[in-house]
Amino acid sequence: MKKIIIATAALFAFSASHAQSPTPNVKSSNKNLVSFSPGNIIGVIGGFYSYQQPGEYLVQYRRIIGNANAIRIGINANGSKYTNNKNDTLSGNSNYRNTKLGIGYERYSYISKAWNLYYGVDAQFENGISNNESNYNNYYYKTTSNNYNIGGMAYMGITVNLNNRLSIGLENGLKAGITNADGTNYQKQSSAGTASNYTYTTKGNYFNYVYPQLQVRIKF
Secondary structure, three states: OHHHHHHHHHHHHHHHHOOOOOOOOOOOOOOEEEEEOHHHHHHHHHOOOOOOOOOOOOEEEEEEEOOOEEEEEEEEEEEEEEEEOOOOOEEEEEEEEEEEEEEEEEEEEEOOOOEEEEEEEEEEEEEEEEEEEEEEOOEEEEEEEEEEEEEEEEEEEEEEEOOOOEEEEEEEEEEEEEEEEEEEEEEEEOOOOOEEEEEEEEEEEEEEEEEEEEEEEEEO
């Protein structure tokens, strides 16, 4: 992981120090760009994503300013649901949903007419909610969790233009922030009717490498 972080930092420095004058071919009518992650979309359709994902955003929108800058907004949403009613000894259900919003700025460094480097920063907000219920050995259990992450991401990507409107790219980065989680744990014995319930709050921070994410980009 340390080598990955060092290599990513070196790529950021190289991109910034070797920025060239942008090619002045961005038409005024083509300053909007939408990108999506095929991997994230397949996961949402398949319904097998939990907390870990191959990319930061499901869909991104960019508004190009001039020829070398852009403001961007990214969103992500996923969830899972599981129900077990076939086992008389252990039954229950669980569900999870997660949403993420990122707003940031990026700058382009044109390598050639086809190949472009870009880099920038995002402010990010993320919320994950989970609920789990189960019945086991004459006990009923329920846990809930509400997690918030607030932080930022420094990123860099490379794109190749297939034509004037369509391109594909890879993006990776480093992200850091603070996290806060509130939750409850409830337990009740059916026969005796006794119950226990307690709440908790945890706080912390995170620093993660964001693995390369494939993007399909459409300009209009």
